[in-house]
Amino acid sequence: MKLYVDIRKKTGDFNLDVTFECGSGTHAILGASGCGKSMTLKCIAGIETPDEGVIILNNKVLYDSKKKINLPPQKRSTGYMFQDYALFPNMTVRKNIEIAAKGNTVEKSYFSRFHLDGLEELYPYQLSGGQKQRTAMARMLAASPEMIMLDEPFSALDSHLKWKLEKEVKQTLEELNTITLFVSHDRDEVYRLCDTVGAMENGKLKEMKRVKEFFENPGSRVAALLSGCKNIAKARRISKNRVFVPDWNIELETKKEVPDDIGYVGIRAHYLKATDEIKGKNTFIIEDIEISEDPFEWNISFRCAGGTQYLQWKVSKEIWSLERMSLPKAFKISPENILILR
Amino acid sequence: MTEFFQNLDWSPLIISLKTGAISAVICFFLGLFAAAKIMKAGPRTKAVFDGIFTLPMVIPPTAAGFFLLLLFSRKRPLGMFLFENFNISVVQTWLGCVIAASVIAFPLMYQNARAAFEQIDSDIILAARTLGLSERKIFWKIVVPIARPGLLSGAILTFARALGEYGATSMLAGNIAGKTGTISQKIAMVMQDGDYKLAGFWTIVVIIIALAIIVAVNLLLGKSRNQKRNQKR
Numbered sequence: 237m238k239l240y241v242d243i244r245k246k247t248g249d250f251n252l253d254v255t256f257e258c259g260s261g262t263h264a265i266l267g268a269s270g271c272g273k274s275m276t277l278k279c280i281a282g283i284e285t286p287d288e289g290v291i292i293l294n295n296k297v298l299y300d301s302k303k304k305i306n307l308p309p310q311k312r313s314t315g316y317m318f319q320d321y322a323l324f325p326n327m328t329v330r331k332n333i334e335i336a337a338k339g340n341t342v343e344k345s346y347f348s349r350f351h352l353d354g355l356e357e358l359y360p361y362q363l364s365g366g367q368k369q370r371t372a373m374a375r376m377l378a379a380s381p382e383m384i385m386l387d388e389p390f391s392a393l394d395s396h397l398k399w400k401l402e403k404e405v406k407q408t409l410e411e412l413n414t415i416t417l418f419v420s421h422d423r424d425e426v427y428r429l430c431d432t433v434g435a436m437e438n439g440k441l442k443e444m445k446r447v448k449e450f451f452e453n454p455g456s457r458v459a460a461l462l463s464g465c466k467n468i469a470k471a472r473r474i475s476k477n478r479v480f481v482p483d484w485n486i487e488l489e490t491k492k493e494v495p496d497d498i499g500y501v502g503i504r505a506h507y508l509k510a511t512d513e514i515k516g517k518n519t520f521i522i523e524d525i526e527i528s529e530d531p532f533e534w535n536i537s538f539r540c541a542g543g544t545q546y547l548q549w550k551v552s553k554e555i556w557s558l559e560r561m562s563l564p565k566a567f568k569i570s571p572e573n574i575l576i577l578r
Numbered sequence: 579m580t581e582f583f584q585n586l587d588w589s590p591l592i593i594s595l596k597t598g599a600i601s602a603v604i605c606f607f608l609g610l611f612a613a614a615k616i617m618k619a620g621p622r623t624k625a626v627f628d629g630i631f632t633l634p635m636v637i638p639p640t641a642a643g644f645f646l647l648l649l650f651s652r653k654r655p656l657g658m659f660l661f662e663n664f665n666i667s668v669v670q671t672w673l674g675c676v677i678a679a680s681v682i683a684f685p686l687m688y689q690n691a692r693a694a695f696e697q698i699d700s701d702i703i704l705a706a707r708t709l710g711l712s713e714r715k716i717f718w719k720i721v722v723p724i725a726r727p728g729l730l731s732g733a734i735l736t737f738a739r740a741l742g743e744y745g746a747t748s749m750l751a752g753n754i755a756g757k758t759g760t761i762s763q764k765i766a767m768v769m770q771d772g773d774y775k776l777a778g779f780w781t782i783v784v785i786i787i788a789l790a791i792i793v794a795v796n797l798l799l800g801k802s803r804n805q806k807r808n809q810k811r
Binding site for chain 1: 699701702704705706707708709710711712715719720723724
């Protein structure tokens with residue numbers, strides 16, 4: 237199983253420029269809203285047409301601007317689950333699924349598989365968000381697609397439902413073992429559900445990385461932001477393993493080699509460590525502490541002596557209790573936790 | 579009173595109802611088809627054809643009647659062709675009533691159908707395409723059922739408009755008693771003779787029919803509005 241996408245599309249000021257390749261498994265396109273994620277999926281599904289490029293699914297050419305091939309969506313066998321599910325409002329759950337199954341009668345077990353027992357004769361407006369999503373999933377798979385695309389599948393759900401549905405979707409995807417593209421702006425969702433991930437930046441998507449690798453080494457500033465890195469600042473190379481960060485006014489030792497063209501460094505808010513010993517590698521005296529409180533975490537922002545930009549530190553209340561401990565004097569960051577970014 | 583009803587010629591009511599019903603059926607399908615086509619057209623084609631389809635609603639019906647008369651006159655190519663090949667004549671016949679009423683009422687159906695189609699969430703249609711449903715199936719099984727309240731109220735209003743048509747009908751079909759003499763033409767004619775009683779009677783008939791139609795449309799749209807409210811909850 238293989239999907240190859242290499243397309244460009246211009247709409248107004250916006251330039252979509254997407255190139256990637258993937259096999260079976262779940263692949264995320266991570267990006268801020270309006271960055272072109274859904275547009276990419278729509279081009280693959282055939283409900284938007286790129287200006288130029290090639291889309292090939294399992295040796296079948298879906299789109300090729302040079303050969304003037306542009307299959308209609310009906311001939312592409314690509315499943316697409318819309319953000320708000322787009323169920324047919326005039327049909328019951330059963331009819332919604334049966335019309336996708338080419339009018340064949342759908343077995344009772346199929347409804348059970350998607351936890352839709354007892355809901356067969358209800359109309360979409362009578363369903364909860366979770367039930368709508370299950371119906372949309374069941375409907376999409378009833379058409380036996382060769383690959384599936386999920387467009388922000390959990391964004392229309394209440395947070396207490398999300399976990400449950402996420403588990404169900406994960407299980408369904410594992411059973412299917414097909415090519416799945418998963419569009420999201422939520423890095424945690426992507427980390428839990430996906431095998432590879434590509435960061436989309438202003439319509440550009442150039443490669444997919446293994447999820448673990450993406451979070452360990454996002455590569456670019458935008459990818460680091462999307463991966464949830466809170467502290468990012470411009471950096472200058474000093475030597476093979478040293479950089480200077482003017483905004484923080486500190487010099488950092490890195491484990492990874494620093495390239496000549498380094499643009500930024502990133503430090504995840506969870507990887508900072510408080511210390512009272514002002515000695516050793518990558519240890520910095522801090523000033524100007526500000527504290528804000530989340531239900532289970534402290535958000536602490538501070539500046540390093542002489543720096544202009546604040547850094548953020550996040551720590552669980554179980555580890556660090558404001559009542560019992562005094563404010564730290566210094567912070568430490570181990571060299572392997574410094575992200576080197578373009 | 580009994581004498582009035584004994585001498586009454588009911589043919590205007592029959593002719594008007596028949597004309598209204600047939601025109602409503604014709605306009606229903608033509609309007610549906612035109613609205614469906616225009617939804618798929620590019621912005622320029624859309625602007626031009628939308629104008630053409632709406633024109634009969636905004637020009638004076640007598641102007642439309644004049645145009646139809648030119649088109650169907652037996653001295654002109656189309657009228658000549660119809661008469662010589664199919665023995666069909668439009669001018670001064672009941673068929674003329676239907677054609678005039680259909681042309682004038684068509685924009686009502688077209689506009690209602692188009693508005694109903696435009697309200698449909700486009701993702702629903704796109705989803706249907708990715709599921710492999712043919713365009714024909716999408717139209718008849720999804721688009722038309724979702725648009726049903728709008729389509730039905732369009733059809734009813736079309737019927738009402740066709741029923742009361744006067745200007746174009748009098749130009750194309752004339753006012754031949756028992757043949758093309760509709761209620762509206764009857765009212766105009768008897769008023770010329772100063773017969774207030776007969777004119778008043780037919781006016782009451784027209785008002786009753788129109789009121790019944792408006793109430794029916796309101797009930798229909800009210801029902802669909804309730805359904806929408808349920809959907810939001």
